Amino acid sequence: MPSDKDYKSAKKIKQGISKINKEFESLAEWIDQKYEVKTLNIFFDYIHNNKAHPRLQICLEHARDKGKFMDNRTYNFDKAKQKEIANKFEEFTTIDKNKSKPSFLKTLFGLKRKTDNLYVYFTEFESIAKMEANLSIPDKEIKKLKDALNNDELWEIAKRFSGVTYFFYTDEQLKNIEYSKTHKKWSEQYFELLQNYDEFGYFKKDYFNVHLDSKENFDNNYESNWYYYYK
Numbered sequence: 523m524p525s526d527k528d529y530k531s532a533k534k535i536k537q538g539i540s541k542i543n544k545e546f547e548s549l550a551e552w553i554d555q556k557y558e559v560k561t562l563n564i565f566f567d568y569i570h571n572n573k574a575h576p577r578l579q580i581c582l583e584h585a586r587d588k589g590k591f592m593d594n595r596t597y598n599f600d601k602a603k604q605k606e607i608a609n610k611f612e613e614f615t616t617i618d619k620n621k622s623k624p625s626f627l628k629t630l631f632g633l634k635r636k637t638d639n640l641y642v643y644f645t646e647f648e649s650i651a652k653m654e655a656n657l658s659i660p661d662k663e664i665k666k667l668k669d670a671l672n673n674d675e676l677w678e679i680a681k682r683f684s685g686v687t688y689f690f691y692t693d694e695q696l697k698n699i700e701y702s703k704t705h706k707k708w709s710e711q712y713f714e715l716l717q718n719y720d721e722f723g724y725f726k727k728d729y730f731n732v733h734l735d736s737k738e739n740f741d742n743n744y745e746s747n748w749y750y751y752y753k
Contacts, residue, residue: 524650524654528565528645529647532562536562536583536651537721542561542563543564546563546564549611552610553610557591557603559587561583564578564579565578566579569641575639576641577640577641577643578642578643579643579645580607580643580644581645582646582647583646585649588645588646591603599643605642608642649684651721651724652720652724652725655719655724655725656681656684658719659681663715664679664681667679671708675690677691678737688708688732688735689737690736691738692737692738700734705732705734708732709730709731709732710727712730712732713727
């Protein structure tokens with residue numbers, strides 16, 4: 523979520539306010555060259571603060587980057603790539619004989635144990651940044667947009683995560699608009715509004731589309747409950 527500290531940390535790097543920790547620079551560069559991705563940040567901690575279970579988060583910039591680390595058969599992380607990165611992490615955190623003091627990661631991780639129990643996982647920045655951009659649009663702007671559309675058949679404009687849904691009152695009204703020129707125009711109008719809050723330009727006009735639904739569907743199939751609808 524946009525409120526998570528890991529996201530906020532990665533955002534500062536993307537904005538140029540801060541940089542990735544020096545201890546992770548070599549690993550990030552290796553990952554980027556090896557897999558042709560962009561690593562924004564790397565985090566090391568312990569699962570439930572248990573030092574017997576160390577983990578390493580690789581925060582990639584784009585959703586497509588994260589996809590390169592997924593197993594297409596199981597839809598889990600690619601175990602071979604997890605192992606490759608774990609091994610490289612151990613290599614980069616080994617004490618340099620020319621240094622009088624170990625790196626903080628060497629001290630933190632210990633490395634008396636091997637990386638067999640190091641859990642490597644992958645996240646991506648883009649999707650959360652798009653969510654933050656969409657949720658940043660003030661309610662008054664949404665109301666202003668709805669008023670400007672001046673359509674008596676339109677019940678509600680509801681933004682959620684990185685998308686938005688225009689609700690008509692009935693299914694029949696929805697069918698008359700779906701895939702029409704009006705639907706396309708509404709998508710373009712919302713995209714223009716969204717651009718004002720899309721700090722990193724992740725939304726692309728050619729791939730953006732407002733979703734359409736009806737209050738009839740919302741009432742009959744979701745008990746008029748937003749929790750059930752978005753669950």
